[in-house]
Amino acid sequence: MPIIPADQATQEYDVVIVGSGAGGGQAAYTLTLAGRTCCMLEAGRSYDPTTETAMFHTPNQAPLMDVGTPDKPFGFYDATVGGGWQVPGEPYTSAHKRPHEEFRWWRARMLGGRTNHWGRISLRNGPYDFKPRSRDGLGFDWPISYEDVEPYYTKVEQLIGVYGTNEGLENTPSSPEGVLLPAPKGRAAELLTQKHGKKIGVPVIPIHRAVLTKHLDWKTLPAKLHPGNKWAQDIVAESMANRSACFWATPCGRGCNAGANYQSTTVHIPPALATENLDIVSDAHVREVLVDKDNKATGVLFIDKTTGKEARVKGKAVILAASSGETVRILLMSKGRGGTSIANSSGLVGKYIMDTVGARLSGHVPALENLPPHNEDGAGGGHFYSPWWLYKEQKAGKLNFARGYHIEMGGTRYMPGGGNPVPDDLSKGSYGTKFKEDARRYFGSLVTFAARGEMIPNENCYMDLDPNVKDKFGIPVARFHWTWSDHELNQAVHARKTFAALFEAMGGTVRPGQDFEPANSIQNPGYIIHEVGGAIIGADPKTSVCNAFNQTHDCRNLFLMDGTPFASNADKNPTLTIMALAWRASDYLVDQAKKNNL
Ligand SMILES: Cc1cc2nc3c(=O)[nH]c(=O)nc-3n(C[C@H](O)[C@H](O)[C@H](O)COP(=O)(O)OP(=O)(O)OC[C@H]3O[C@@H](n4cnc5c(N)ncnc54)[C@H](O)[C@@H]3O)c2cc1C
Ligand code: SF4
Numbered sequence: 142m143p144i145i146p147a148d149q150a151t152q153e154y155d156v157v158i159v160g161s162g163a164g165g166g167q168a169a170y171t172l173t174l175a176g177r178t179c180c181m182l183e184a185g186r187s188y189d190p191t192t193e194t195a196m197f198h199t200p201n202q203a204p205l206m207d208v209g210t211p212d213k214p215f216g217f218y219d220a221t222v223g224g225g226w227q228v229p230g231e232p233y234t235s236a237h238k239r240p241h242e243e244f245r246w247w248r249a250r251m252l253g254g255r256t257n258h259w260g261r262i263s264l265r266n267g268p269y270d271f272k273p274r275s276r277d278g279l280g281f282d283w284p285i286s287y288e289d290v291e292p293y294y295t296k297v298e299q300l301i302g303v304y305g306t307n308e309g310l311e312n313t314p315s316s317p318e319g320v321l322l323p324a325p326k327g328r329a330a331e332l333l334t335q336k337h338g339k340k341i342g343v344p345v346i347p348i349h350r351a352v353l354t355k356h357l358d359w360k361t362l363p364a365k366l367h368p369g370n371k372w373a374q375d376i377v378a379e380s381m382a383n384r385s386a387c388f389w390a391t392p393c394g395r396g397c398n399a400g401a402n403y404q405s406t407t408v409h410i411p412p413a414l415a416t417e418n419l420d421i422v423s424d425a426h427v428r429e430v431l432v433d434k435d436n437k438a439t440g441v442l443f444i445d446k447t448t449g450k451e452a453r454v455k456g457k458a459v460i461l462a463a464s465s466g467e468t469v470r471i472l473l474m475s476k477g478r479g480g481t482s483i484a485n486s487s488g489l490v491g492k493y494i495m496d497t498v499g500a501r502l503s504g505h506v507p508a509l510e511n512l513p514p515h516n517e518d519g520a521g522g523g524h525f526y527s528p529w530w531l532y533k534e535q536k537a538g539k540l541n542f543a544r545g546y547h548i549e550m551g552g553t554r555y556m557p558g559g560g561n562p563v564p565d566d567l568s569k570g571s572y573g574t575k576f577k578e579d580a581r582r583y584f585g586s587l588v589t590f591a592a593r594g595e596m597i598p599n600e601n602c603y604m605d606l607d608p609n610v611k612d613k614f615g616i617p618v619a620r621f622h623w624t625w626s627d628h629e630l631n632q633a634v635h636a637r638k639t640f641a642a643l644f645e646a647m648g649g650t651v652r653p654g655q656d657f658e659p660a661n662s663i664q665n666p667g668y669i670i671h672e673v674g675g676a677i678i679g680a681d682p683k684t685s686v687c688n689a690f691n692q693t694h695d696c697r698n699l700f701l702m703d704g705t706p707f708a709s710n711a712d713k714n715p716t717l718t719i720m721a722l723a724w725r726a727s728d729y730l731v732d733q734a735k736k737n738n739l
Contacts, residue, residue, distance in 0.1 A: 143414060144187045144421045147445040150454045154180040154420075155734065157441055157456030159427045159471065162254025164462030164703035166405030166413075167297070167720045171727035173418035174373040177734075180454050182425040182443055184463070185223040185250030190257065190406050194220065194398040196391050199556065206559020216558065220257035220396035220404075223250035230613030233466075234620045241660045244621035245667040246466060252423055253406035254464065255670070256716070257396045260522055261351040261403060262549070263303045263717040265294045267312030269532075270711035273595075277543050279628075280597045281493075281708040284680040284689040287314070293721035295320055299362050300377075301403035301720070302384075304520065305349030313528040322354045324524070328517045330509055330552035330588050331525035337646040338527065343548070343639065348526040351403035351717075352393065357381045373416075380412040392555070393521030402521065422454070428616055430459055430475040430483055430699060438483075438699045444614045458698040458730060458739055462723065465494070465704040466604060469675035470619050473606050477695065484693035489686050490676055492603045494621075495710040497671040498546060498594030499664035500633035502640035505567070506649035509552070509586035517553040517585075525550065529712055542631040546594030547712050548639075554585040566653065587652070590643060592636030595712045596629045598674060602666070623666045630659035637662045671715050673704030691726035698739040700726055 155177040158165050165181060172179050195218045200207040203217035210217075214225050228248050237243040249255040268287040273280050295317055304322040307315035324347035327335060335345035359381035363374035384400035384407065393402050400407040413419045424446035431439045431453065440455040461468040472490045477483035482490055529545030564587070568579045601624035606617035634657050641651050656662075666672075679685025682694035687706040693699045702723040704715050711718075733739050 144423050147422050147425055147443075147447070147452045150180050150420055150422050152178070153455040153457065154178045155456065156458045156460060156730070157182065157454055158460045158462060159441060160254060160462035160464065160467070160703065161252050161410065161421070162249070162256050162405055162462065162464060162703070163716045163719050164723045165460070166253065166256065166409030167723035168460050168462060168702050168727050169413040169419055170409040171724050172731065173413040173416040174367060174370070174376065175727075175731045176418065177731065178418050179413075179420070180456065181419060181421045182427050182441065182454065183252050183421065183423045184426040184446075185252060185254075185423065187421070187423040188222055188252040188257065188406060190220070190396045190404060191398045193222070194396040196395060196398050200558040208559040215258065215394060218395045220394060221249050221251065224248045231618070232610060232612065233618050234607045234610055236620055236622045239660070241663055241665060242623040242625060243665055244623050245665050246619070246621070246672070247667070247670045248464065248467070252421070253404050253410070256403065256405040258394050259716060260714070261393055262523065262714045263298070263301070263349045263351045264547070264713035265314045265316070266290070266711045266713050266718050267314050269312045270709065270713065273544065273709050279543050281677060281679065283678060283708045290718070290721050290725065293725045294717065296366055296724060297717060297720045300366060301351045301408055302353040302357050303349050303351050304347075304354045306347045308346045310344065310346070310528055310530070311532050321349065325354060325520050327525050328519060328553045329512055329585065330506070331550060333506065333508060333647055334550055334588075334643060335525060338643060340646045341642050342530065343527050343643060344530050345525050345527050348523050348549075350520060350522055352520045352522070353384060353386045353401045354520065356386045357384060376412050376415045380408075380415065383411070384408070387520055389518055389520065391518070391521065425452075426614060427463065427471055428474055428614065429471060430461070432475065432477060432483055432696070436478045436696055438696055458700065458734065460700045460702050461705070462702040465673050465675050466619055468701055468703055468705045469494075469604055470606070472676065474616060484676070484686055484695045484699060486695050487683055487686060489684070491605050492600065492675065493598035493677050494602050494604055494672060494674040495596050495598050495707065496666045497669040497710060497712070497714070498592065498596050498629045498632050499669040500592040500594070500636040500662050501589055501664070502637045502655055503587060503589045503652040504640070504644035504649045505652060506586050506588050506644065506647050508648055509588070511582050512554065512585055515554065518555050519553070523549055523551070540635065542628040542635065543597060544595035544628065544632070545712050546592040546632060546636050548636075549591045549593060550588065551591070552585065552588030557584065564652070588644075588649070590640040592633065593669065593712055593714065594629070594632045594636065595710060597626060598677075598709065599624065599626055604675060621667070625663060625666070630663055633663035634659050671710065673707035673710050673715050676701050676705040677708045678706040679708060690729040691722060692729070700730060702726055
């Protein structure tokens with residue numbers, strides 16, 4: 142991929158984009174195809190999935206049989222070639238008081254960011270999710286509704302390719318006819334959960350994931366995405382035609398060298414580069430947005446990691462999409478009007494950060510023992526899930542928490558890695574032939590359910606700059622503050638109890654060592670890697686940082702196009718919404734630039 146050195150980014154670009162993941166990738170795609178010149182700055186190294194993805198290696202070819210290490214927490218083959226739970230020389234701190242409130246921060250430092258690895262679960266927020274406060278009086282309503290975002294959900298689904306079905310369930314939106322790709326069949330554990338879930342009222346349906354279960358229709362889709370722009374249509378058609386359909390090869394977390402799933406590096410960046418309107422500077426760690434006397438952004442200041450020197454790039458508009466925590470940090474580092482940080486007249490930059498409520502429970506299901514050997518690798522991730530189903534009970538006041546969770550399920554006969562395939566309490570110390578029999582018997586019968594739930598934003602969950610700790614560039618690091626409310630703790634306990642009921646319905650048992658204590662049930666904040674918020678969207682500049690188009694109220698040519706503007710964090714995984722909003726905001730940016738309004 143053509144990447145330019147920092148000292149060649151000398152022109153004044155129409156737009157400077159910070160970050161190359163879901164948000165930055167979508168912005169670059171939309172803007173360059175609309176004819177805007179862009180410079181994308183990426184703190185990590187360049188990365189090309191077509192040549193760097195170890196798709197066909199088996200775990201026994203990897204060091205430690207692909208078991209996770211501190212350097213590679215998700216295993217040797219994981220697509221994250223830079224970053225992880227720790228980034229060398231770039232620490233962060235947590236001001237937590239209780240162990241289960243210590244924030245964990247996953248940062249990918251590479252072209253494409255976390256989209257190279259992510260789980261590809263792509264759920265639309267529903268109508269309730271944009272107006273949560275109107276329903277239960279908690280948190281914030283968004284200044285936009287589902288109808289405002291719906292056309293962009295459709296466009297993103299058509300561009301990236303999402304499999305799934307339309308089931309017509311409450312607050313679980315359907316996509317227009319023909320938009321979703323065919324859903325893969327359920328695997329044994331998923332089908333068994335579906336069958337027995339019915340007994341206790343838990344629906345189990347095909348999940349939506351950004352994986353091509355068939356080749357994209359490159360002949361008709363580009364005209365739908367870019368009506369009236371033949372030049373853009375041709376570029377997008379070629380890029381789509383280059384992507385293969387999934388051939389059920391390997392875990393998608395390694396990335397896909399065939400372009401059969403969504404990563405920014407295979408879907409957004411190639412057509413953006415093909416426009417010749419995009420320059421990418423990698424190894425460029427942005428420290429701050431530069432602002433003139435009229436409080437307009439003029440570009441950004443960054444550290445060129447190849448030389449260690451400071452450099453600048455000029456833009457008529459600036460988009461921050463560095464992932465929500467990093468975007469907040471850049472905002473707090475940037476000097477705005479009146480001595481405060483940029484875009485912070487409300488004092489709300491860094492406030493109301495949210496993650497997803499995570500809770501999991503593992504069980505053993507004898508009905509899944511000794512299944513005949515068969516290949517369940519499938520589409521490299523989940524095929525089925527359970528959307529939140531207790532809206533009516535919640536409305537009737539029967540639950541002790543607000544908002545819902547969905548259930549993701551694991552438990553297949555995918556290729557095992559280096560971990561012990563049979564827990565010791567089941568194998569009871571067997572070895573040799575007996576251990577092999579035990580491995581065949583138990584493999585696939587251990588199932589895990591995981592909740593992904595909505596948390597309510599609260600003023601005790603925020604981030605600021607640590608006054609005492611700096612990173613290797615001399616920039617103050619992010620410090621996280623966190624307090625779960627009873628809503629999240631009670632929700633996590635409810636989820637675990639539901640999972641126990643599911644195991645019982647399936648004739649299984651909960652694995653030892655798991656309880657229903659709130660602090661043990663909830664996973665640490667940040668652990669689900671769905672952090673959003675910190676510069677929330679709203680109609681009133683006094684109570685929000687961004688307006689309805691991700692544009693900061695204070696600085697008209699500064700836009701935030703990652704998860705920072707989220708005013709709530711629905712149980713639906715955030716990335717599809719980040720992309721839909723980034724497309725919408727980019728269209729608005731183009732329109733405003735044409736009208737000279739920035
Ligand atoms: C293991 C895992 C599984 C996940 N599964 C799902 C899922 O199934 N569904 C879902 O919706 N979401 C999932 N996510 C979350 C998803 O990856 C993120 O929501 C999404 O990538 C966010 O996009 P982004 O553009 O905001 O940030 P990122 O994709 O993280 O991209 C940000 C980019 O900005 C760069 N950057 C950071 N700081 C700077 C700086 N100062 N200067 C220049 N560049 C900078 C980073 O290096 C990075 O490349 C998962 C994440 C992980 C890690
Ligand atoms: S499972 Fe399919 S989409 Fe995922 S990496 Fe393998 S071929 Fe690509």
